[in-house]
Amino acid sequence: MTTDIQQPPAEFADRVHHLEESLHGEGVSLRSVTKHYGSVVAVENITLDIPAGSYCCLLGPSGCGKTTTLRMIAGHEAITSGDLYIGDQRVNPLPPAKRNTAMVFQSYALFPHKTVWDNVDFGLKMRKVALRDRIERVDEVLEVLGLSHLAKRKPSMLSGGQQQRVALARALVTRPNVLLLDEPLSALDENLRVKTRGELRKLQRQFKMTFIQVTHAQDEAFSLSDQIVVMDRGRIDQVGTPQSIFNAPVSQFVARFTGDNNIFSGTVTRTEPNTHGQIIELEVPGLGTLRCRGEYAQPGTSAACCIRSDRMQLQLEATPPANPSYNSLTARISLVEFTGYVTRVSLIIEATGEEILYKTQTTDWLTHPFQEGQQMTLCWSINDCIFLSH
């Protein structure tokens, strides 16, 4: 029996190519941007460069100023002070329609009484684009996003994922230089969220547009971004690639928000150079001396260090081995949780009463399982232990 492998029709490839040609990303720069709502400081003195053609996620908890930042870029909120550039152009005085950005909203904001085709057409009609061009552009974007067969349906006759794609089509059809996405995946269930996340990333790579997305979900930011901007109380705490933020958080807030890090607060007692930079000693109440790597820190200052829960070793030893390259402490297992690929083990440090988390692959755990209630030693290399200045 032979199987016909269906090639996409040549017209489809032409349309994709045509759309690729008509889209391009611009960089976005914020210079000392501040936003006040009366006495509320929503965004405080933000300076940020988002490269053209990159995927940037603004990540942070509720109320940290992510949406306000996105809305200022779109022009839906006036800036209290500072400057905003899209490409080389200072856009502070420009209304949203003149900025060549498009927004995808959390709720999709589709018109319920209009068909998919009319929803996608709406922005072009408002811009008074000629009918012939509108037909061509709407058909093109619907086809590229796999929505042509749904063109005559109303939004209520679509799944959540399809509605999301219509919202994207409606934004892309206007050929923006910057696409702004406000929690675009939050209305989808977990499986669809992961699938749609991959589609968004592919789309951004294919069309090399600038995507700026607001999210409070760390996994979403890690999987999508070229650049993550971690925000806390109206300010930027850290900007970097997902890998740099995951491996080297600069603050307790980032360490807590972006991963299962164990954090220890204390006082700096000593700083000495080694091959990896500086080794900093912290005196941690109840635990004694912990050593970590970081920049120079002044003895006497309050600071902290963190260790990722998957970078520790768990051993059944009453007395921690003395090794100057490792930190160690003793703790008792309080809970073992099987979560699939990973097993999470919570332990209580008896000296302080604090909880500490250890994570390991389930296959490794099953070769050496320990029991709740057992007294253990946790060790970790000082090179994996990160200094946090604030």
Ligand SMILES: Nc1ncnc2c1ncn2[C@@H]1O[C@H](COP(=O)(O)OP(=O)(O)OP(=O)(O)O)[C@@H](O)[C@H]1O
């Ligand atoms: N129109 C407004 N009037 C007054 N205060 C506002 C207004 N919009 C936002 N704020 C305040 O500004 C701060 C930042 O809000 P923003 O919506 O930007 O945060 P967010 O990080 O996007 O939060 P969320 O994830 O909950 O949307 C919050 O303290 C919020 O209450």
